Amino acid sequence: MLDRMLLRDLWSLRSQAITVAMLIGTGVTVLVGSVGTYTSLLATQAGYYGASRFADVWAELERAPRSVLARLSEIPGIGVIETRVVKDVRVDWPRSDLSVAGRIVSLPDGGQPVLNRITLQRGRWIDAQRNEVLVSAGFADTWSVEPGDPIRIILNGRLQTFTVAGVAYSPEYVYATRPGNPLPDDRTFAVLWASENAVAPAFDMQGAFNAVAATLAPGAPEREVLAAADAVLDRYGGRGAYGRRDQPSHRFLSDELAEQRTLAITVPAIFFGIAAFLLNVVLGRLVEAQREQIAALKSLGFPSLPIAAHYLKFVLALCGLGCAGGVAMGLWYGHGMLNSYRPFFRFPELAYELPVFVPLLAIGLSVVAAATGALGALRRVLALRPAEAMRPAAPPAFSHILLGRRWRPAVKMALRGLAGRPVRSLLSVLGLAMAVPMIVMGLFWWDALRFMVAVQFDGIDRADAVVSFTDPVAGRAAREIAAIPGVLAVEGQRVAPVRLRAGTAEYRLGLTGLAAGAQLRVPREQDLRPVPVTSVGLTLTRGLAERLGVSVGSQVTVEALDGKRPVAVVPVAALADEILGYNAYIEISALSRLMREDDHITQAAVRVDPNEAYSVWRSLTQRPRVAAVAVKSVWLQVFDEKIAGLVIVSALVLTLFGIIIAAAVVYNSARVALQERAWELASLRVLGFTRGEASGILLAELGVQMLLALPVGLVLAKQMVKGLLALRDNESFQIPAVISDQTYAIAALAVVAAGLGSAFLVRRRVDQLDLVAVLKTRE
Structure with missing residues (x-):
């Protein structure tokens, strides 16, 4: 009997069941795809390193x-x-x-x-x-x-x-x-x-x-x-x-593996969390709607545990549906993610291999999340007393709230409904609010990439090219480059390989010496204010300072790794924010003194006339002491193809899943509200309310919830993005938590669009209510 009831419940709640299954499926998809990609990269790395005796x-x-x-x-x-x-x-x-x-x-x-x-x-x-x-x-x-x-x-x-x-x-x-x-x-x-x-x-x-x-x-x-x-x-x-x-190669590969591991943990956890929340709402309201049937079964001697198991089967059925689609989609997602790494990582073989434990882990976690979401409803089933439950539930206690006379009756009734059930209303608002960050977490990557390009290539690296020399050369080499037709500005720079030490922490990098007041390489703070490079201390990027465990005023030991290999203790004078890698700066003459060398440069930053850029590059490459010419336009192209291309694959998938989740959450909230209010709406129709007036009460309630949910969702989105990025441990490039107004607007509009679509579908359902059948459900 209970199994037949289960099938009937699944069919009657098929819309909500599908939305919850979609949420579970997205979590399984991201988990299978991300963990599969991570394990494939890890296995490929380990196998290749072992075979080649790295x-x-x-x-x-x-x-x-x-x-x-x-x-x-x-x-x-x-x-x-x-x-x-x-x-x-x-x-x-x-x-x-x-x-x-x-x-x-x-x-x-x-x-x-x-x-x-x-x-x-x-x-x-x-x-x-x-x-x-x-x-x-x-x-x-x-x-x-x-x-x-x-x-x-x-x-x-x-x-x-x-x-x-x-x-x-x-x-x-x-x-x-x-x-x-x-x-x-x-x-x-x-x-x-x-x-x-x-x-x-x-x-x-x-x-x-x-x-x-x-x-x-x-x-x-x-x-x-x-x-x-x-x-x-x-x-x-x-x-x-x-x-x-x-x-260098292993460091970047390790950074990317760590990033993939972070995404494989955090994003599915968010999806499963939302799924558990919605299951709690759906199953809780299903138990509330069927409380009299549960009481009747208990009064006839039916044990509580089989009844609770019936609702647990309901949850497991949704899990099964979500997992089936999620594992299949996860395989597709994983193959796509792994293919996006091929231009980055040159392995002899890079194949997607999904260990058996990955789909089993995804299924197990989805079951745990679903069961967690169902705990509250199951406790209510076990605690329900037959004598009390066979009576209709007491109506909510309405208190007086200030409502203007100009408000439409539907709005007044919606507000009273929300105020009369504050806990339920709060849960509905939170559920709708969670739809916003799901979309923002996919879209903000575009904002971050645009900001990264603007900061790194327009604000910090302002030169059109950087000319590297085969060996350190005298400063006059910069003046010789300045004499090339088409060159507008040149700044000599000195990069010295050093090891920075602070306590037990250390880091190897090139210490960059810049001229005082340099304009072609300008360290900046996150708000783009220039950070001065001084002769009395080091300017470190913030990530490097955190890696070394130092701050402004701390002492850092600088060990030169070439030339006369001097060792000096230098204070940290300032901190800067950069996108690509960890960097350290000092005024160029101070670097020469630290290295105990004459004023030499190892590279020159160059700004050129765009109309003569090609002839300048050709002239530079023909000089015997020029080792390389790194042109910014090529950097930008590489950045778009490599970094942006890699990030956007994940961003597209997350955005798509975010929109699906938003639609699922909003529609689920609307359908659950309709299910709860069907008897009241049918009563209003019998009392003479038109279809539009009756459905207007429900839609007004949904509209008020969305108005309250949107600002909450926008705040949650910002905090979730910050939290996600805080879990990253990537030395190669830093992604800022930058979210544009356009992204917020798109996310809000997507949720509103989902709300309008849900309102249309709910209005149709209200119009199709069988008044006699609905009114009989209270008997």
Whole structure:
């Protein structure tokens, strides 16, 4: 009997059941898709790192004889160790209008390296007796480079022609960026691998090396191993050993994995929370509507537990419906998310693999959420006394409220209805309010991206290009660039590799020296006010300050990693807010004094006449001491293609789900209200009210609830966005909690549109009320 009643309830409440199932389904979809993407990336990373024997420790230096390898091997905790030659070079690539930077890595003449092994995508291995190279897959795919093609490389100022033997992947360059550019651009950066016979003589490195890669023995303390390696390499111009955490490619991949994990936890939790809330409302009101039937069953000797189990089955049926669709949609969503990572992360294979536990976890969590939402109703079923419940529920106690005489009767009745049931009205308002942040959480990404571009590329990086030199040069190099026709302004900058220490925290980065009053690179606060760069202290980005655990006035130890390698203690003078990465600034002359060097620059920020930009870029790329020219318009294009493209995939899905949820929440609230008020509306119709007057009371109540819910929803949206971003731990780029008025307006209008659509459907239902049947339900 109860099972037949269950089917009848599901059919009679099919609209509300579908909306709740959709909410559960969206939570399952995001959970399956996000966790599946996360586990696929994690499994791919682990498998690739293991197969290629990815190193644990790296070190760069000026030059050391091969005999030093024996001393490094003796360091306690060092496992396998390998030396090589790594140099930044220029690629003479006629197909590109801009300079192409490269990094050439030596390979053992006997074949594969022991660590960081190379995987061929196509072609063959290099012949050590010929000038042959392997080219990174990203660059090769972008420019359609095939084995057998020639490629010209400037090695230490000498142009040499190599033949492409193959196209390859490396675990060190899963995320490959050119010097001075935090974003991967396969059009202007290539990783090249050549035999040591070809690389070492070009840089006077025969019998020597300038880079080390090593693994750690099991249980070895990384910090002590790094310190010991620094002690050995210091006299050879060592630039500071570092572990996996600071390896650029691994760092960005780890950041993205952490972000994916955060989204996989928080967003489904929000969806399941709303679903539990709606289930609590729907099931609670269903129990209230059927209280007399429950009482009759109990009075006939029916135990309470089977009755409670009947309502639990109702909840589980909705879970089953939502989970079935959610798992299928989650597979589609996961494949789409993983495909959006392919331009970012260059793995030999990147396949979506969904572990069995993921859909089981999603189903289990949805059941827990649904059961949690049903607890209140189930308690009422168990506590219901037959004698009391067989009487009709007492009408709400109405108190006097101030209502003007000019108010329409329908509005007055709606307001009295809301005031007479304050708890129920509050829950309805909160349910409607939750629809707003669901849409905002999808749309705000566009606002954040626009703000990021405006701040980083218009407010902070105001130059049209940044010219990097092969080595530190005298300040007059900036004046030489200023003399090129079409150049409007030039500012020399010095970037020195340093390690910042504060207590036990440390961070490696390039400390940037800027001229006093510089206009082409301007650190700013979040409200875009300029932050002065002084000679008496460091200006740190806020994320870096938090990472080091310092604030304005704190002391930071600055360890230079090249040149004379001085160490100085410098105070923090100011904090700035930036989008891309962690940065530190100081006045350029103060940096020269700190480095104990003459006034040198390593790069120059340039502003040019747009009509002569092309000729300026060509002129700069032809200069022998220019290593690379990073053009802002290309940065913007890369940002749109890479960062924006990656974020927008998730934003589109979240926006779509947000709109679905908003419609579901609003419609569910309207249908539940209709179900509760059907007897009263039918009574009014019998008393002579027209269909419009009767439905107007219900619609006015819904309208008042929406008016109250919208401002609450807008406040909730801001707080939920802040909370979501606060959970991010991403060093590569920071997303600000910026929400435009347009986004708020779209979210509010979407909820209003859902309300109007629901009002139309509810009005139709009111018009179709069977007055005799409805009035009999109170008997």
